[in-house]
Amino acid sequence: MSENKKETLGFQTEVKQMLHLMVHSLYSNREIFLRELVSNASDAIDKLRFAAIDNPSLLADDPHPSIRVGVDEQKQEITVSDDGIGMTRAEVIEHLGTIAKSGTREFFARLSGDQKKDSQLIGQFGVGFYSSFIIADKVTVITRKAGDPADAATKWESNGEGEFTVENTTRDHFGTDVILSVKSEDRDLVSKYRLRTILQRYSDHISTPILMGKDEYKDDKVIDTGEWEAINTGAALWARPKNKITEDQYKEFYHHVSHDSTDPLCWTHNKVEGKNEYIQLLYVPSAAPFDLWDRENVHGVKLYVKRVFIMDDTNQLLPHYLRFIKGVIDSEDLPLNVSREILQQTRDLRIIRDGTTKRVLSMLEDLAANRASDYDKFWALFGNVLKEGLGEDPTNKERIAKLLRFVSTGSEGKADVTLEGYISRMKTGQDTVYYVIGDTPEAAAKSPLLELFKKKDIEVLLLSGPIDRWMMQFLTEFQGKKLVNIAKGDLDLGDLADKEEKEEKEKVQAEYKPLVDEFKAALGDSVEDVRMTLRLTDSPSCIVTDPNGLDPAFVRMMKAAGQDVPEPKPILELNPNNPLVSRLKEQAAFSPEWAKLFLEQAQLMEGEQLKDPAGFINRMNTMLMDTIGKKSVN
Numbered sequence: 095m096s097e098n099k100k101e102t103l104g105f106q107t108e109v110k111q112m113l114h115l116m117v118h119s120l121y122s123n124r125e126i127f128l129r130e131l132v133s134n135a136s137d138a139i140d141k142l143r144f145a146a147i148d149n150p151s152l153l154a155d156d157p158h159p160s161i162r163v164g165v166d167e168q169k170q171e172i173t174v175s176d177d178g179i180g181m182t183r184a185e186v187i188e189h190l191g192t193i194a195k196s197g198t199r200e201f202f203a204r205l206s207g208d209q210k211k212d213s214q215l216i217g218q219f220g221v222g223f224y225s226s227f228i229i230a231d232k233v234t235v236i237t238r239k240a241g242d243p244a245d246a247a248t249k250w251e252s253n254g255e256g257e258f259t260v261e262n263t264t265r266d267h268f269g270t271d272v273i274l275s276v277k278s279e280d281r282d283l284v285s286k287y288r289l290r291t292i293l294q295r296y297s298d299h300i301s302t303p304i305l306m307g308k309d310e311y312k313d314d315k316v317i318d319t320g321e322w323e324a325i326n327t328g329a330a331l332w333a334r335p336k337n338k339i340t341e342d343q344y345k346e347f348y349h350h351v352s353h354d355s356t357d358p359l360c361w362t363h364n365k366v367e368g369k370n371e372y373i374q375l376l377y378v379p380s381a382a383p384f385d386l387w388d389r390e391n392v393h394g395v396k397l398y399v400k401r402v403f404i405m406d407d408t409n410q411l412l413p414h415y416l417r418f419i420k421g422v423i424d425s426e427d428l429p430l431n432v433s434r435e436i437l438q439q440t441r442d443l444r445i446i447r448d449g450t451t452k453r454v455l456s457m458l459e460d461l462a463a464n465r466a467s468d469y470d471k472f473w474a475l476f477g478n479v480l481k482e483g484l485g486e487d488p489t490n491k492e493r494i495a496k497l498l499r500f501v502s503t504g505s506e507g508k509a510d511v512t513l514e515g516y517i518s519r520m521k522t523g524q525d526t527v528y529y530v531i532g533d534t535p536e537a538a539a540k541s542p543l544l545e546l547f548k549k550k551d552i553e554v555l556l557l558s559g560p561i562d563r564w565m566m567q568f569l570t571e572f573q574g575k576k577l578v579n580i581a582k583g584d585l586d587l588g589d590l591a592d593k594e595e596k597e598e599k600e601k602v603q604a605e606y607k608p609l610v611d612e613f614k615a616a617l618g619d620s621v622e623d624v625r626m627t628l629r630l631t632d633s634p635s636c637i638v639t640d641p642n643g644l645d646p647a648f649v650r651m652m653k654a655a656g657q658d659v660p661e662p663k664p665i666l667e668l669n670p671n672n673p674l675v676s677r678l679k680e681q682a683a684f685s686p687e688w689a690k691l692f693l694e695q696a697q698l699m700e701g702e703q704l705k706d707p708a709g710f711i712n713r714m715n716t717m718l719m720d721t722i723g724k725k726s727v728n
């Protein structure tokens with residue numbers, strides 16, 4: 095098809111659904127269309143400024159690009175124009191006919207039917223432009239890509255009902271006009287006064303001037319002077335002095351950079367001076383973004399150099415474990431005219447990255463120290479991401495460890511225990527932080543390994559899941575205290591074990607040696623060792639692992655992921671105070687089947703899958719039969 099012809103094309107199915115949603119569920123939020131269009135216009139100007147670094151002629155015609163919001167009361171139209179990068183015909187079709195972002199599926203999966211919640215999803219999923227159809231029954235876009243000739247502009251038009259048209263047109267300057275033909279029921283919005291109020295509320299932080307037609311009052315009449323006047327400050331918000339920025343402006347700016355319409359949990363705004371000068375304005379969101387676990391494409395911290403937008407790639411500006419942070423970094427020293435690839439390797443960028451990491455950690459420390467309930471919210475949303483830092487960022491490990499929150503045997507299920515708090519509560523003679531890891535929080539809380547600790551009233555941290563397992567490989571010490579997994583190795587309570595206990599342990603080992611030998615012979619290769627333990631008070635047996643070996647749950651995880659890892663053998667420990675165990679010793683009624691049952695029980699308690707579940711059931715049933723008596727059954 096010739097590029098000049100008018101084409102009628104259908105919207106992608108998701109766009110149709112989106113448009114339907116916009117119009118029907120977001121009506122109560124109809125003012126958002128203006129914020130979205132101005133935000134797109136501002137992004138387009140940022141992109142033009144960036145392109146002009148390599149090709150200054152792009153800004154030669156108009157060195158001070160602006161955004162203009164016009165109102166035509168007669169035609170009932172609102173127009174948002176910008177002198178930005180513009181779009182080619184192909185780009186118009188791609189950007190305004192489909193939803194290119196991978197988040198679309200999640201968007202639809204997350205729709206709740208609750209208007210307020212659903213409207214918050216809009217900006218987050220990059221569907222801003224389509225919000226025009228909330229108030230417009232026809233939208234026309236006239237756009238010319240920077241660098242293209244005047245007659246290579248494109249006109250896009252749609253009534254938002256399934257199809258759109260594209261055709262060739264002309265436009266004097268580079269940039270884009272979005273013209274909304276406003277629905278009859280929304281005509282109250284076709285008013286300079288209304289639009290000005292909305293823009294002042296939502297868009298004052300935009301660093302490009304937003305212009306509107308200037309009115310004058312003459313003889314009690316409003317006269318359009320035909321001139322434009324700026325209605326926003328027009329200076330980048332982050333470059334303004336802190337005391338000139340209101341809380342609401344900080345929040346609005348957050349909505350702009352993050353595309354999240356909920357308010358941030360906290361923020362930090364600083365000018366770093368010295369050899370490297372830069373400004374940081376960084377926010378912690380109060381809602382988790384849908385792509386929190388996508389480690390590759392992380393957006394939300396934008397890099398500017400002397401107010402010129404360079405890139406939106408959080409991975410370059412912060413370590414992965416802080417990928418939830420949103421905001422802006424604006425450097426005075428980074429070179430403007432180098433490619434992004436070279437920029438990523440400069441030492442100055444690494445210095446900024448290190449400084450920004452430290453600043454974020456300070457912000458979190460401050461939140462934890464002064465706003466505990468907000469820190470709890472933060473922890474629930476991003477705690478598992480922050481834990482990655484223990485492995486990823488050895489320099490800041492101690493600071494990250496202080497920010498961790500745990501559930502413990504003393505915290506009644508609440509994740510509010512800090513390592514410092516634990517250490518301050520340690521018993522006299524205790525020099526170790528004890529923890530247990532279960533596959534689930536319930537398994538951890540019910541682990542038989544906790545029995546002795548409960549009896550002695552020693553606090554144990556309760557960890558669970560693969561992230562905790564991974565994290566604890568790196569967190570072996572904190573403030574000079576060792577962190578010990580109570581499922582690893584022979585339990586040595588050090589000074590916490592009294593003399594009698596030590597003697598008792600030796601006595602038990604000797605007394606039970608024949609039984610232990612029988613267990614060893616019965617279990618053969620399936621265990622590393624069998625021994626007696628005093629760590630249990632109720633359960634007959636438990637399994638622990640070699641302190642130097644791989645964690646069994648970790649091995650299970652690796653296997654599930656298709657890795658061939660040798661399975662570590664468990665160490666079976668028996669409790670002499672359990673009547674089953676003590677009777678076995680006394681009655682010499684030992685059978686190898688008993689040994690297998692003890693091992694299987696302990697494995698089940700750990701949440702492990704049995705290798706031979708049918709064998710386990712047979713053993714149980716045979717023993718039940720023996721108890722009931724075969725004769726009576728027959």
Ligand SMILES: Nc1ncnc2c1ncn2[C@@H]1O[C@H](COP(=O)(O)OP(=O)(O)OP(=O)(O)O)[C@@H](O)[C@H]1O
Nearest residue numbers: 134135138180189217219220221222223224270353
């Ligand atoms: N005024 C404009 N100038 C140039 N390109 C634009 C303009 N408005 C929209 N676009 C293009 O259309 C795309 C889609 O815009 P839309 O508002 O739907 O989502 P988005 O802005 O990409 O999403 P997000 O707001 O999450 O970044 C933009 O990414 C941009 O490429």
